[in-house]
Structure formats: structure tokens, C-alpha cells
Amino acid sequence: MRYSIKAFIKEKNETVSNVASKLQLSRPTFDTYxxxxxxxxxxxxxxxxxIFDSLFSDYYISSDVFKERLELYHELLKSEKKNEPIEYLSKRADRTSMLMNEIRDNIRYNGLxxxxxxxxNLVITNYSEDIFYNLVQFFLILYGKKDMSHVTDFQTAYFSELYCALSExxxxxxxxxxxDWEKYKKISRDAYLREQLRYMEIEKENIMQKQEEIRRQIYENTITWI
Structure with missing residues (x-):
């Protein structure tokens, strides 16, 4: 292997201890693997x-994709320990991998x-909300990816309005x-401010994690020298 997995993990803004915990492994066992x-x-x-092939074989995988895969395997391993059905998690992991492959192909041939x-990411994160769910359903049906036999009365009204707007x-x-424009601007500005605050909180948390990792390493090195 041409690179260090521990360095790779830090590059993805994660800690070795946290990854080991997510994979249901002790630190010594994780280090051995x-x-x-x-x-x-x-x-x-x-x-x-x-799991290692999926997480660590591609150095250029993004931090977001790495963390998404890590969470999927964390849920999968927890379910196995509880003897719960894991078929749906396996399918979810397969679909995620398929999506990642399509995204990589798109980047390769069409640029980033x-x-x-x-x-x-916005659609995936908010898919449970009606506005995103029905928007996805609209385009799936419009482009022939899904039949319209189960369209609800609400969707019939929503789809017709949306189609009219897009046709215009x-x-x-x-x-x-x-x-409407003034309403849109206000909602957008408020959402942008919330998003900036969220990024600041994430950055603060990342800094705290790095500081904690440094303190842990200093402590372990001190114990070693005693």
C-alpha cells in the first residue's frame, strides 16, 4: 500500500480512535488490521x-463519502451484534456505492x-421533507423512471403547477x-446565515477533536517514556 491508513484517516478529518469505535474494534485490533x-x-x-477495501482502497475519496461509508458500516455492524435484519442496510450500502461510482464517472468525463x-447532498439530506420528496417524484415520472399509477391527489395538483412553471x-x-422575489430573497438570506453558522460549528468541533487527539498522543508518549 502506498500510503498510511492512519494518515489517510486524519486527512479525512477523523480520528483513528473514532474510526475504530465506529467499526466495533478495539484500538489494538484495529492497529493489527x-x-x-x-x-x-x-x-x-x-x-x-x-470494509477496509471500501473505506481505504481509494486515497482520493472525499471526506464526505468516507464518513458516509463509515456510518453505513457502523450501523451494519451494530445490527449484526443485535441479531437484527441487515438486508436493508446492505442494499443501502450498495446503492450508495452505485451513486458514488456514477459521480466519479461524471467528474471524470464532465469535470467537477x-x-x-x-x-x-441537499436532496439526500432533506428527502424526507415533502417538498424534496415530491420534487424527486415529479422528475422521476417526467423522465420515465417511474410510472404514475400511484400519484396522489396532492401530487396531481403539485405536479401540474410545477410543470406549468417549468414550461413557462x-x-x-x-x-x-x-x-414572490422578496420572499425568496428573505428566506434564502436566512438559510445562508444558518448554513454559515453550521459550518463554523463544524470547524470548531474539528479543531477540538484535533486538539484532543494531540493531547492523547502527548499523554501516550509520556507514559511510554516513564
Missing amino acids: IAAYESGLKITKGRYQK DNDLYKFI IDHNEITFNLK
Whole structure:
């Protein structure tokens, strides 16, 4: 292996201890698996070989994708320990991998469009909300990815309004509405401020995690020298 897994984990704004905990492993066992994997040896437990392949084989995987996969395996391993059904989690992991492959192909051939991936993440994060769920359903049906046999009365009204608005854009018939525009601006500005505050909190948390990791390393090194 051409790079250190522990360095890779830190590069993704995670700690080695936290990753070990997420994977339901003690630090010594995790260190043993890392040493084996970096040496090109098979990990004794087959499931962890697959997990390591998914998490650590691609150095250029983004931090967001890495953390998403880590959370998926964390849930999967917790379910196995409780003897709960894990089929739905496996399917979820498979779908996530398929999506990541499509995104990588898109980047390779069409270049990186940050706005597109921000939107994808926005839809995934908020899919349970009616506005996002029905928007997704609208486009799936419109592009023939899903039949419309189970469309609800609400969706019939919503889809017709949305189609009308989009058709006006296509035919350059759209008109400016000052009142709606002012509402849109206010909601957007408030949302932007909330998002900036969220990023600041995340950055603060990352700094605290790094400081904690440094303190832990200093403590461990001190114990070693005593």
C-alpha cells in the first residue's frame, strides 16, 4: 500500500480512535488490521477485509463519502451484534456505492461542478421533507423512471403547477413577481446565515477533536517514556 491508513484517516478529518469505535474494534485490533492491510495481507475476518477495501482502497475519496461509508458500516455492524435484519442496510450500502461510482464517472468525463454535488447532498439530506420528496417524484415520472399509477391527489395538483412553471421557462413566457422575489430573497438570506453558522460549528468541533487527539498522543508518549 502506498500510503498510511492512519494518515489517510486524519486527512479525512477523523480520528483513528473514532474510526475504530465506529467499526466495533478495539484500538489494538484495529492497529493489527491496519498493519496487515498495509502489508498486502488478508484480514482474518472476511467482513473487515471488505470494509477496509471500501473505506481505504481509494486515497482520493472525499471526506464526505468516507464518513458516509463509515456510518453505513457502523450501523451494519451494530445490527449484526443485535441479531437484527441487515438486508436493508446492505442494499443501502450498495446503492450508495452505485451513486458514488456514477459521480466519479461524471467528474471524470464532465469535470467537477460543485453546485451539482451540493444539490445532490441537499436532496439526500432533506428527502424526507415533502417538498424534496415530491420534487424527486415529479422528475422521476417526467423522465420515465417511474410510472404514475400511484400519484396522489396532492401530487396531481403539485405536479401540474410545477410543470406549468417549468414550461413557462422553456418557452420564455415567465413573468417577474416582485412580492414572490422578496420572499425568496428573505428566506434564502436566512438559510445562508444558518448554513454559515453550521459550518463554523463544524470547524470548531474539528479543531477540538484535533486538539484532543494531540493531547492523547502527548499523554501516550509520556507514559511510554516513564
